[in-house]
């Protein structure tokens with residue numbers, strides 16, 4: 001098998017320079033993640049709060065950690081002291097909890113609204129009505145320790161590239177609508193986090209600004225271990 005340095009560099013060379021590569025290191029041991037770190041990469045993503053907190057503790061402090069998984073409110077406190085961005089905001093209650101916890105830490109946490117754009121019902125995320133309700137709520141307007149930076153979504157896991165493209169285009173449209181309606185004057189609302197190992201090229205063609213890639217770099221994950 002090729003080293004993670006080699007696979008990382010291969011992946012990196014296929015990602016346009018204006019797209020941020022988030023290396024998804026979930027389930028992978030620190031030694032393997034360090035192979036990518038040693039290549040100079042500093043942006044990593046995890047989907048379990050405690051696993052992320054542990055890796056944060058034991059790994060170099062110049063890493064920018066992104067949280068990309070479904071987040072339970074009682075786990076928020078593990079992340080707010082250090083996390084760079086939370087991609088998976090799917091409710092006002094979650095956002096409230098992050099705001100409260102970030103305030104205690106004297107931090108502002110960058111967040112993305114996760115949208116449900118796939119056909120698979122297992123995926124999480126808001127629809128447009130829920131997002132509007134969140135963004136127009138009084139409690140959202142009062143939040144001072146959250147900065148909303150854009151949207152995130154996952155396409156259906158399918159060979160049907162037309163469908164995948166349609167779902168990413170849909171997310172891009174959601175981004176444009178929300179930007180125009182709520183963030184027209186804000187420079188930081190600019191991110192569209194979409195694209196994983198199997199669909200990142202389509203995502204980039206459809207306007208992704210952040211791709212989240214794991215298995216192309218680390219190989220298939222083994223969850224049974």
Ligand SMILES: *Cc1c(COP(=O)(O)O)cnc(C)c1O
Pocket residue numbers: 024026047068069154195196197198212213214215216
């Ligand atoms: C695991 C995961 C990824 C990375 O998936 P790969 O197919 O391994 O590239 C990206 N985004 C989210 C939300 C994930 O959970």
